[in-house]
Amino acid sequence: MNESLIKKINEKFETDIISHLIDKDMPVFVIKKDSILRFVQFLKEDEEIQIDQVTDITAVDWYNKREARFDVVYHFYSYKKNHRLRVRVELNEDDAKIASISGIFKGADWFERECWDMYGIIFLNHPDLRRILLYPEFVGHPLRKDYPIDKRQPLVKLRKPEARRERP
Amino acid sequence: MGEEELLKESIITSRLDESINFFDKILNWSRKYSLFQYPFATACCAMEYMTTSGPRYDIARFGAEVPRFTPRQSDLLWVVGTISHKLAPVLLRVYEQMCEPKWVISFGVCASSGGFYNNYATVQGIDSIIPVDVYIPGCPPRPEQILDALLLLQKKIDSQKALWRLSKRDSKDE
Numbered sequence: 001m002n003e004s005l006i007k008k009i010n011e012k013f014e015t016d017i018i019s020h021l022i023d024k025d026m027p028v029f030v031i032k033k034d035s036i037l038r039f040v041q042f043l044k045e046d047e048e049i050q051i052d053q054v055t056d057i058t059a060v061d062w063y064n065k066r067e068a069r070f071d072v073v074y075h076f077y078s079y080k081k082n083h084r085l086r087v088r089v090e091l092n093e094d095d096a097k098i099a100s101i102s103g104i105f106k107g108a109d110w111f112e113r114e115c116w117d118m119y120g121i122i123f124l125n126h127p128d129l130r131r132i133l134l135y136p137e138f139v140g141h142p143l144r145k146d147y148p149i150d151k152r153q154p155l156v157k158l159r160k161p162e163a164r165r166e167r168p
Numbered sequence: 169m170g171e172e173e174l175l176k177e178s179i180i181t182s183r184l185d186e187s188i189n190f191f192d193k194i195l196n197w198s199r200k201y202s203l204f205q206y207p208f209a210t211a212c213c214a215m216e217y218m219t220t221s222g223p224r225y226d227i228a229r230f231g232a233e234v235p236r237f238t239p240r241q242s243d244l245l246w247v248v249g250t251i252s253h254k255l256a257p258v259l260l261r262v263y264e265q266m267c268e269p270k271w272v273i274s275f276g277v278c279a280s281s282g283g284f285y286n287n288y289a290t291v292q293g294i295d296s297i298i299p300v301d302v303y304i305p306g307c308p309p310r311p312e313q314i315l316d317a318l319l320l321l322q323k324k325i326d327s328q329k330a331l332w333r334l335s336k337r338d339s340k341d342e
Contacts, residue, residue, distance in 0.1 A: 134289070135254045142288040151288060156256050158296040 001027055001083040005048055013039060018090075026075075026084040033089050033098055040101045043076060043085075051076040054101070055084070057111035059119040063145035069093040070121060074101075091121065100126040118143040192329060199243075199269065200322040201231030206242035208262060211249025213276040213308040225311040230318050239265040244321070245298075250278040251291045263298045271325070273317055274300045277307045 006027050010017060016035035021028050031039055043051040055075040062069055068090040077084045089098060100123035102109040112123040113132040120141035123129060131138065138153055207217055220227050227233070236242040239262045251259055263272070274294055277283035280303045282292035294300060301324060302317045 147288070149287075152253065152292075153288070154253050154256060154291070156260050156297055161296075 001049075001085055005083075008046075008048070009042075012042065023086070026086050028086045028088060030088045030090070033091065036087075036089055037099050037101065037104070039087065040074075040076075040104050044104055048081075049078065049083075050080045051078045051085070053077045053079060054105045054108045054111065057108055057115055059115050059121055059143075061119060061143065061145045067092075070096055070119065072098055072115070072121060096120065097122040097124055099124050102126055117141070120144060196326050196328060200325040203232040203244040203271075203318075203321075204242040205232055205235045205244045205246055206237070206239050206262070206266070207235055207246045207248055208259060209246070209248040210251065210255065211276075211278060213248045213278070216308040216311060216314065217246065217248050217275065220311040220314045225315065227315065227318065230315065230322070232318055239263070240267065242266060243270050245270065245272045246275050247272065247279045247294050247300075248275040250283065250285060251294050251297075252289045253291055254289070256291055256297050259294065260297050269328075271301045271321055272298055273302045273304065273321060275304050275314070275317075276309055277305055280305065283307060 006020070006022075009029065010020060013029075013031065013035065016032050016039060018030045018032060020030065029039075040051075043049050053076065055077045057072070057074050060071040060073060062071065070091040070093070072089045072091060074087040074089075075084065076087065091098060096119075098121065100108070100112055102112060102123075103125070109127065110132060112126055113129060115121050116123060116126075116129055117131045117133050118141055130136070134142070135155060137155060140147055140151075207214070209217060219225060221235070232244065239245070243266065245263060245266060247259065263270070272294075274280045278285065278290070279294050280300075282290050284307075286292070291297065302321050304313055304317045306313055
């Protein structure tokens, strides 16, 4: 993504962008939580940027390391212009909710479900926010840093180690 | 059971015992060379299983030629690959659907112990769900190891005592 486009985004969303930097692979915009929908809509509809694919949506847990506990990270790509950019939104633990962008990019649907499954971040107005990888009986969100590392939630009754070779 | 008792039991004392022993041998011989396999393949170990079934290593030489993709027609369950807690009920169900006599081979470290996956998702060894006869180490194992495991299982089948109901049924009828 060239300089002029970055400048354009910066000027247009002056009040919404908290900070921005040019990372090794792509430019990064840290934006406010409330402006995500407008921001993504702009990226999609602007004729010079023409973002048409969500490559990935994931989260980062900064448990005990930072005041705002979660980062939600979006990766975008444009097939037509062949450029990428990354958008980051900081979320607090007690208000880990963000608007779903699956209305703008349909492909965001499953990424957001995965993100909810693993980190417990709620995507508001998502059409079908269920667990996607784990089973519905699972309690908690395993990629949060405070999930106990040796906690298991088996669906069938596990056999005791001493009885493992015997037939039931 | 102590060793002496075991010895006492294996001594042939009657014509009935002799014939049972004879039929046991025939039965075990036919069972061990006609294993119908059910490959429960979930991960990369399956490639090694395919190699072993293929013409180069040719598992058919040892009488385990036909994979059956329904548990009801098979008597040897290969658990090939990582089993997650989400999948565990399926594996248990497949095992329960198989008819006796049935045997299980745990294929590769993931199935045997969880391997390098020690996390919320992975079952730490399928023997916490179903009983296992032979474990194969390796990530993934070489085809030679798989053939070795099959030979081990055949040895085990050969030494098994069949469940003849002759004596029991006789006493019940009287």
